[in-house]
Amino acid sequence: MEDLKNKIAIVGVGYTPQGKLPGRTAISFHTEAIRNALADAGIEKGDVDAMFLYRHFEALAGDYDVTAFTVAEQLGFRPSVIGQETYCTRGWLYNSVGLLRSGLCRYVVISYGDNARSGRRSFVKELSGGKATDDLAAFGDLSTMSKYAMQARRAMDTYGTGPEVWKEISIAQRQWACLNPQAAMYGKPLDDEAYYASAMVAEPLRLLDATPSSDGGRAIVLTTVERAKALGHPYAVIRGFGSANQPVSPFRLQVEDPESAAKLASRQAFRMAGITCRDVDACELYDCFTYTVEATLRDYGFFPREQVKEFLTRQRLGPGGELPVNTSGGMLSEGYFMGLTPVAEAVMQLTGRCGQRQLGVLPGTKEPEIIVCSDNGAVFQSHITLVLERGA
Amino acid sequence: MEFFEPRINADAAGFWEGCREHTLRFQRCRCCGHVRWPAAYLCPECLSSDTEMTQLPPEGVLYSYVVMHKPFHPSVADKVPYVVATVDLQDGVRILTNLVDCDPATLRCGDKVRIDFVDSETYSRPVARKKGEPV
Known part of the structure; x- marks a missing residue:
């Protein structure tokens, strides 16, 4: 794996308008994000020979189904490899690295797009048309949130975490969002009182522990470091990466698992990059729920698990803190674009394009050399760790 | 108080038939003994x-639990708050179930529970009760 260190780069990021945008189709967010990512990378659509989309969702009322074929059709290109996740299996990274390193492909584009907010996507996959799709619905175990809450509760009783910790994560990310005009929660500061006043949904998790859905899209372009250099603009190098799965039913997950997907993926990524947690300047983490941030930092080894309360504070994670986490506001406070929310922000930070929230510009912060990203699929079942470094 | 009728397939039929008779029955591999x-059709350990x-005895340990406050479907609106729980039985088997007849504020992961069954017209669902709680 060592010979994969510093070989692949992320050279383009594509944004779209985001938030609540009624009237836009889901596919339009994919195509706009990809168009903008290609422009940002400085490449033509004909240069793209692989395209992977984040997971397929059922079309919302009045909209067409989004498939990899229709996205390619609307962009008028013919990548030789196209793919789309069914569930959140997070295969894009290894696919990209393999295709680029083998020389089979030159540029890979990864995209996410959805009209989840204006279409009111429910994220309850245990039911279809009011009928159970599996055994879980028989116990009223509806939603992704209940499965994360099950893990969060176990961590409360095992490691002493709880709402007082998740509140810190929520508030720190909101502070970052208030420095990001693109964020859904820009201009909407959050305090302790508002956090505790937030409705319990799947106790111990509240509404403010969950990522709100967004309309919008996001895309990135990957290529080899040789091609990245030739493009002649700043980029992010993948210094280390890892991927792992824990393919068990969510109710069988163990908070105490010594081989959780996050542990295995991060161990591999850190080893390849030759770094420890102390070398990390910032983290951009998949934060479907506040507890996901805690579990990821814990499993990556940023803090001893019994010290969760002392470690996870807004002072440490927020603007000016020693470990900036989710500097765009993250999915909790910026927008929900799955793994591309954290990855895009890491690339923007490393290429110095983050305005007033830019690390190294914002008082009390340092210019970032190394940023760690995570992408997490399903309920802690699929995990990618990226160690990104500033490219030159 | 029923939620949704489970989708019982050929692999899970034995479990649900057991529930109908108020017993906890699981598949055990004849080759390696794994429960x-x-x-599933085959054993995930040895693939036989x-x-x-x-x-298995109707007793276990509460691994974790969630108190559902938001009704994620209109048909559960009159059931919230209810408790979804995961319980470790003997032989490394963990099941998803519901904790019933208890004050959620008194629960703690690691509590000992007893499995009971609730009958509906077409199937029976295992539920858990905290040991020592009145029935």
Whole structure:
């Protein structure tokens, strides 16, 4: 794996308008994000020979189904490899690295797009048309949130975490969002009182522990470091990466698992990059729920698990803190674009394009050399760790 | 108080038939002895499909639980708040169930529970009660 260190780069990021945008189709967010990512990378659509989309969702009322074929059709290109996740299996990274390193492909584009907010996507996959799709619905175990809450509760009783910790994560990310005009929660500061006043949904998790859905899209372009250099603009190098799965039913997950997907993926990524947690300047983490941030930092080894309360504070994670986490506001406070929310922000930070929230510009912060990203699929079942470094 | 009728397939039929008789029955591999849940055609340990059913005692330990406050479907609106729980049985088997007849504020992961069954017209669902709680 060592010979994969510093070989692949992320050279383009594509944004779209985001938030609540009624009237836009889901596919339009994919195509706009990809168009903008290609422009940002400085490449033509004909240069793209692989395209992977984040997971397929059922079309919302009045909209067409989004498939990899229709996205390619609307962009008028013919990548030789196209793919789309069914569930959140997070295969894009290894696919990209393999295709680029083998020389089979030159540029890979990864995209996410959805009209989840204006279409009111429910994220309850245990039911279809009011009928159970599996055994879980028989116990009223509806939603992704209940499965994360099950893990969060176990961590409360095992490691002493709880709402007082998740509140810190929520508030720190909101502070970052208030420095990001693109964020859904820009201009909407959050305090302790508002956090505790937030409705319990799947106790111990509240509404403010969950990522709100967004309309919008996001895309990135990957290529080899040789091609990245030739493009002649700043980029992010993948210094280390890892991927792992824990393919068990969510109710069988163990908070105490010594081989959780996050542990295995991060161990591999850190080893390849030759770094420890102390070398990390910032983290951009998949934060479907506040507890996901805690579990990821814990499993990556940023803090001893019994010290969760002392470690996870807004002072440490927020603007000016020693470990900036989710500097765009993250999915909790910026927008929900799955793994591309954290990855895009890491690339923007490393290429110095983050305005007033830019690390190294914002008082009390340092210019970032190394940023760690995570992408997490399903309920802690699929995990990618990226160690990104500033490219030159 | 029923939620949704489970989708019972060929692999899980033995478990649900057991529930109908108020017993906890799971598939056990005849080759390596591994007891598996969720139900599956073959053993995830040794990949043998030579399978028999085994009955486990209706006792376990609460791994974790969630109190559902938001009704994620209109038909559960009159059921919230309810408790979804995961319980570790003997032989490494963990099941998803509901904790009933308890004050959620008194629960703690690691509590000992007893499995009971609730009958509806077409199937029976295992539920858990904290040991020592009145029925």
